[in-house]
Amino acid sequence: MQSSVKRELLDILGPQGFRDDPETLVTHSYDGTPMLQSLPEAVVYPENTQQVSDVMKVLHRHRIPLVSRGSGTNLCGGTVPLQGGVVMVMHRMNKILEVDLENLTATVQPGLITKTFTEHIESLGLFYPPDPSSMAISTIGGNIAECSGGLRGLKYGTTKDYVIGLEAVLANGDIIRTGGKLMKDVAGYDLTKLLVGSEGTLAIITEATLKLVPPPKAKKTMVAMYNDLYDAARTVSQIIENRIIPATLEIMDRSTIRVVDEFAGLGLPHDMEAMLLIEQDGEPETVERDIARIEEICRAERADRVNVAQSQEEALKLLTARRSAFTALARLRPTTILEDATVPRSKIADMVVEINRIARKHNVTICTFGHAGDGNLHPTATTDARDHEEIKRVEAAFEEIFEAAIRLGGTITGEHGVGVVKAPFLEWKIGPAGIAAMKAIKDSFDPHHLLNPGKVFAKSSRKRVVIDRG
Amino acid sequence: MQSSVKRELLDILGPQGFRDDPETLVTHSYDGTPMLQSLPEAVVYPENTQQVSDVMKVLHRHRIPLVSRGSGTNLCGGTVPLQGGVVMVMHRMNKILEVDLENLTATVQPGLITKTFTEHIESLGLFYPPDPSSMAISTIGGNIAECSGGLRGLKYGTTKDYVIGLEAVLANGDIIRTGGKLMKDVAGYDLTKLLVGSEGTLAIITEATLKLVPPPKAKKTMVAMYNDLYDAARTVSQIIENRIIPATLEIMDRSTIRVVDEFAGLGLPHDMEAMLLIEQDGEPETVERDIARIEEICRAERADRVNVAQSQEEALKLLTARRSAFTALARLRPTTILEDATVPRSKIADMVVEINRIARKHNVTICTFGHAGDGNLHPTATTDARDHEEIKRVEAAFEEIFEAAIRLGGTITGEHGVGVVKAPFLEWKIGPAGIAAMKAIKDSFDPHHLLNPGKVFAKSSRKRVVIDRG
Known part of the structure; x- marks a missing residue:
């Protein structure tokens, strides 16, 4: 200067x-x-x-x-x-x-x-x-x-x-x-x-x-575990179609569940394909009624188990675990690339299936979690910036993920911004x-x-x- | 062409x-x-x-x-x-x-x-x-x-x-x-x-x-009448400070009450300085509780009378009357100029007082009603476009009204747009x-x-x- x-x-x-x-x-x-x-x-x-x-x-x-x-x-x-x-x-x-x-x-x-x-x-x-x-x-x-x-x-x-x-x-x-x-x-x-x-x-x-x-005057938190990703995704759509808008409606895929559980020690089962974390808030009666109805919907959509948190501490533990997903994944390998391809809510399952297919194709590890209610997913690659060949594969995978999001009526970024990383895809x-x-x-x-x-x-x-x- | x-x-x-x-x-x-x-x-x-x-x-x-x-x-x-x-x-x-x-x-x-x-x-x-x-x-x-x-x-x-x-x-x-x-x-x-x-x-x-x-699953509508404009305005602020956000929170001043009542035949008293029309919607229990609390607040703020609509028909009649305010005022004289100066919610009473002062100063008739909860007021002049001298006074009055809205932290238009009419004031x-x-x-x-x-x-x-x- x-x-x-x-x-x-x-x-x-x-x-x-x-x-x-x-x-x-x-x-x-x-x-x-x-x-x-x-x-x-x-x-x-x-x-x-x-x-x-x-x-x-x-x-x-x-x-x-x-x-x-x-x-x-x-x-x-x-x-x-x-x-x-x-x-x-x-x-x-x-x-x-x-x-x-x-x-x-x-x-x-x-x-x-x-x-x-x-x-x-x-x-x-x-x-x-x-x-x-x-x-x-x-x-x-x-x-x-x-x-x-x-x-x-x-x-x-x-x-x-x-x-x-x-x-x-x-x-x-x-x-x-x-x-x-x-x-x-x-x-x-x-x-x-x-x-x-x-x-x-x-x-x-x-x-x-x-x-x-x-x-809100009251809050209640629950978790539902699924053997099939589509059942979890259908639950998300069914909740909304039942005219219930939860305060939080998060999804984690199998690999994220495992990593978060190992990080936070929640005792979650590691053999499930998807987990939904759901919170409702509002007037006490509304919260009770909504959570009861959501529980019914989860079971109707073949949730393997449904667990409503019995205390604020238990609820906080679940939410903190979800918030720790990035940190937990970041421990796995030197470099963590967290993306936020977003699709219409009804396309979440299709998008997760696409992400998994693309990750396999490029032989990279991508864990997916995110805000299911918004269709805002966070496919997250755990990789190593020093391995240029692997990074190339990761980048190729993300490119296809953006492409898939657009194809499903979505966007390249739901909440992270374009910056320099996503500028070429805008x-x-x-x-x-x-x-x-x-x-x-x-x-x-x-x-x-x-x-x-x-x-x-x-x-x-x-x-x-x-x-x-x- | x-x-x-x-x-x-x-x-x-x-x-x-x-x-x-x-x-x-x-x-x-x-x-x-x-x-x-x-x-x-x-x-x-x-x-x-x-x-x-x-x-x-x-x-x-x-x-x-x-x-x-x-x-x-x-x-x-x-x-x-x-x-x-x-x-x-x-x-x-x-x-x-x-x-x-x-x-x-x-x-x-x-x-x-x-x-x-x-x-x-x-x-x-x-x-x-x-x-x-x-x-x-x-x-x-x-x-x-x-x-x-x-x-x-x-x-x-x-x-x-x-x-x-x-x-x-x-x-x-x-x-x-x-x-x-x-x-x-x-x-x-x-x-x-x-x-x-x-x-x-x-x-x-x-x-x-x-x-x-x-x-919303339920709705309830009520009316409160006031001898003092500031009591009505304070009611608006008190409702919000009590953490209640009503679906509708409308105000009409004395002259609007009279004109709307003559148009819609509601049997409203014509000697009140202000009327609030309040609707809450949501879960049935919430609506009951909120309306009861709002009723208390209205009485605490010295409402002369408070009336909760006992049926959907009665509620609809009140809301329709409010929606007819423009039409009712338009019957009075050949030209109706409806503006939408908007202020922070806490400044509504100050703004109505200003509008009345400005109307008197310029010797024009301005009735005021509007969305009190938004601070979005509709001062409405009933006039005659053929009387150029009167129109000049109306325009001068509105200019001062815009000025007053800005001075109170407000804006020249809350929902009508700038168009050509308000362009000089943007x-x-x-x-x-x-x-x-x-x-x-x-x-x-x-x-x-x-x-x-x-x-x-x-x-x-x-x-x-x-x-x-x-």
Whole structure:
């Protein structure tokens, strides 16, 4: 970095807000995604919106790229500074600015850890539903950038359903405010929802107003084990067709059950093809009635065993085990690649069967778990980045998995984002006209491609593979 | 219209798909908004997406503007062909293409009447919550273009919360598909939500995939009357602070109560300052408990009388009366101007007081009713378009009302859209940087400004008035 630019940034941020020592550069050269690394030239730590704006004005003038980030837990390479430049870490902007009990809103800074926020909200007798598995580490700003989902998506929606207002800094340093403490607002295009999930490529989020809801009064958790994957998948569809929307409706395949059980010591049977983890919440009577009906449906769909948790501790143990799936799988081999191909709910069984077929074909280990109620699956390869030949097979397998998801009416990413990892496949989902429309939006917000360059859009789209059904 | 262009359009659409007789042109020169009229050169009636695309390609080549519309019930001048050109009426594309009971989605064409759709969905034991007051006449495509709200917004959200996939034709005739039957999809920018509420200025919607939900099992409706507006407003806040989210939470001021009662013959007292109309739905026990608690809250907040409807008929009569507010007010004088200034829920009383003060100051009649739970108020002026001096006063009053809404943390439009009527005021809400960002999106989608030109963005923004508090 030119010393004059460094001086300008130091003037804005002070010495505690700017670093370019090698340790800092290296620790901000990667994120939660395996096999991706690129060094920035500097790392900055703004403490207010004005500093973000002033920094962006300097970078804009010098045409230096910027990647804004929280804890970097994303799995799509979303915060790797591919083209160097400056990494902006939002951790110092981590305040809960206000909880408005009359309007049921909270206004927060982006660097706030999601779990810190949800715990504070719960202590006030309210509820912020989005619960990405990373929530103990990830930030609200990161969740907004990626439009994070979680286990409660089916009933409660994802991050985008709770962001009702934003303050953000544009590529030229201008500050915009969208939405507000308003349940209805149609004053122009919905910039709020456009920025949610835009992966730091359109603006730097500096403040968010979030919608809160009353918490459910009761909760109940249960597990059903199946000898046949299709029986489990049919159970998912049957629950919904019976007009029951559970708070959580998770699936694990055979290999995930085994690994999670070995990690968490739950005493689950290892010979089952699929497990459903189901939670319902709401009014006590509703929860009782729904869980009883779900139990009937599980049995009618030939569940081998059904177990309703008898205590909050037992329920928590089950949910914690599910949340630990990634960690448990990550212990198996040096590299874990967790994907999130998503299909219409009715196609889950077809998709899992496809994943297993593709894994066998390429001779790779892929365990699958995920949010069955959303059709949001997490096929996860346990592999070794040092074995280039194996990694090639893993990549080929995932390519076919994306292809299969699209073929089944699904998408290449349900909640992880496109980043750099899935950029070559975006066109498969949205077509060349969709890519052109999105690129036009990018160009209009950030004509010099300074904000998180190299993300979402690939230099060239991958050609679609022809599935060999042999 | 040049005869060669007409020939091209006739070739695409056939004689039943093209009209340019004076009667047709006149009947498509206005919409639900008073005092706005502009003649198109032709009216076209496509019957499929390919025709829409082909028409758009012709118009794009000749740089002829196009306004797509459904029933034209909007109140912001959203479908008036300000710059002539072609009006595209979507009524022939009115099919329910599919209701998917496994995935709880419906795929429909844009010209479908909303009420026809909701009745069909309800006959299948499902529920599509958005219920704009215009729903007996308006179309799903129009609802999407304006992001229509309705009486159920507080609990169920608005149109944007139910649109999960779109097919649309761009200004150059390209066809794009966004989203799908997917509860989670983060493959690139959220074009679906960007197109919802874009008022026909970015694309022509040709198909929509909508999310359905299980219907509530029970419903209960009640009315509370107040001598003091602030007591009613405090009741609204207290209900929410008690963690109850009613399905409907409507307010009417004194003058609206009288007019609606004279129209609907409900026997309401005419000496009350405010009336709340409250509906809760859900599981039977929850509904009973919530309504009982709401009754307590109303009494604690000094409601003069509280009446829970004893039958579905009585409840329906109350809701129908509320839905008739616009019609009832429209009988009073030749011109009715219904606005939708929206504030944070906690500011409703302040806003109604402001509206009354402003109406007195300008010596105009403004009745106010609306969705109190959303802070979405409908100050409605009964006036006479032929009296230019009075209309000037009405316009001055509304300008101050918008100003007041913004000052209270609100917005210029909660559910009606910007169109041409509120375009001069958009900058008050989103600032010059917000306008620039939205204009950049418009330019990127529609560089020649062919789609609904003259809407959303004004030639020049109105200067903010300085409120005279004297």
